[in-house]
Amino acid sequence: MIYRAGFVALLGEPNAGKSTLLNALLGEKVSIVSDRPQTTRQRVHGIFSIPQGQIVFVDAPGTLKSTSGINTFLQEEVESVLHSADAVVVVLEPETSKESVTRLLDRAKASKRPFIVIVTKGDLLRGDQAPKAVETLIDSGLPFVVLSPLKRVEETRQEIVDKVLPLLPECEQPLFDEEMLTTEPMRKIAAEFVREACFKNIKDEVPYGLAVRVSKYEEPYGDKPVTKIYCDIIVERSTHKGIVIGAKGQMIKAIGMEARKALETLIGGQVFLDLHVDVREGWTSNKRLMKELGYVVVKE
Numbered sequence: 001m002i003y004r005a006g007f008v009a010l011l012g013e014p015n016a017g018k019s020t021l022l023n024a025l026l027g028e029k030v031s032i033v034s035d036r037p038q039t040t041r042q043r044v045h046g047i048f049s050i051p052q053g054q055i056v057f058v059d060a061p062g063t064l065k066s067t068s069g070i071n072t073f074l075q076e077e078v079e080s081v082l083h084s085a086d087a088v089v090v091v092l093e094p095e096t097s098k099e100s101v102t103r104l105l106d107r108a109k110a111s112k113r114p115f116i117v118i119v120t121k122g123d124l125l126r127g128d129q130a131p132k133a134v135e136t137l138i139d140s141g142l143p144f145v146v147l148s149p150l151k152r153v154e155e156t157r158q159e160i161v162d163k164v165l166p167l168l169p170e171c172e173q174p175l176f177d178e179e180m181l182t183t184e185p186m187r188k189i190a191a192e193f194v195r196e197a198c199f200k201n202i203k204d205e206v207p208y209g210l211a212v213r214v215s216k217y218e219e220p221y222g223d224k225p226v227t228k229i230y231c232d233i234i235v236e237r238s239t240h241k242g243i244v245i246g247a248k249g250q251m252i253k254a255i256g257m258e259a260r261k262a263l264e265t266l267i268g269g270q271v272f273l274d275l276h277v278d279v280r281e282g283w284t285s286n287k288r289l290m291k292e293l294g295y296v297v298v299k300e
């Protein structure tokens with residue numbers, strides 16, 4: 001048997017379903033998801049180990065054209081993820097326009113990595129009219145599969161593994177411990193779960209100018225099996241602070257409850273979560289502040 005292992009970048013437009021796909025492949029939530037574009041900001045590694053090999057999926061931000069604010073960082077992050085990948089999975093929504101499909105395929109080709117193409121959200125397809133992305137792919141002559149990571153997890157996993165593993169280099173041994181699901185530290189995942197809860201609860205633009213940082217993380221000790229996590233929610237305008245806290249603190253309470261539940265599921269134990277809101281005026285357009293909050297591309 002040939003053992004293979006490597007890094008596989010997930011490439012797609014914002015909101016295409018890349019993070020949902022990663023979580024489905026791992027059977028555990030390691031990357032945050034929302035129904036709004038530009039949820040993922042930094043790469044998230046998800047490790048999938050089987051006897052025949054190890055696939056390290058790398059979730060990334062969606063591809064963008066805009067260069068304002070944090071978008072420059074997001075694009076650099078996509079480029080860096082592609083650069084350090086051994087192979088690429090192009091993730092397309094069924095209704096992706098012909099121009100966008102072409103642009104993404106060109107980008108995958110330009111990466112000079114072997115790639116596969118999937119159309120995701122297959123469960124949403126109705127009737128017999130082929131969606132735009134499918135039409136474009138048929139015209140292009142490239143092979144592709146339609147999958148439903150949210151509904152048909154087993155089939156998705158099988159298809160992706162069968163198609164991706166042969167693209168990876170031969171390897172003597174796994175790249176990471178086979179028990180490991182992600183390389184992300186729990187502190188970072190905790191901060192991301194809080195950011196996800198912000199995306200879900202705050203309906204306007206505020207989540208786009210918000211960052212979360214864990215100030216203290218205490219593992220359970222003694223006879224109290226509680227993980228204690230203290231987070232700062234950083235907003236870019238003082239008017240946003242009131243929105244995040246909400247009338248009588250209702251908003252921050254809802255955010256805290258939702259994030260705590262998700263963290264308890266992942267950790268498998270009780271969590272105490274403390275949230276504090278801080279203002280860093282205009283941080284999304286300040287390189288130094290962005291770096292301080294972790295938004296700087298780490299070259300691998």
Ligand SMILES: Nc1nc2c(ncn2[C@@H]2O[C@H](COP(=O)(O)OP(=O)(O)OP(=O)(O)O)[C@@H](O)[C@H]2O)c(=O)[nH]1
Pocket residue numbers: 012013014015016017018019020021032033034035036037038039040041060061062120121122123124147148149150151
């Ligand atoms: N019905 C259905 N919805 C899906 C499926 N996959 C993803 N979604 C939904 O699509 C939306 C976007 O999903 P994400 O996984 O956050 O998309 P993403 O590509 O990671 O987005 P960014 O991080 O913004 O680039 C969410 O509301 C998901 O629930 C699917 O297979 N079926």
Ligand SMILES: [Mg+2]
Pocket residue numbers: 018019020032033039040059060061
């Ligand atoms: Mg995402």
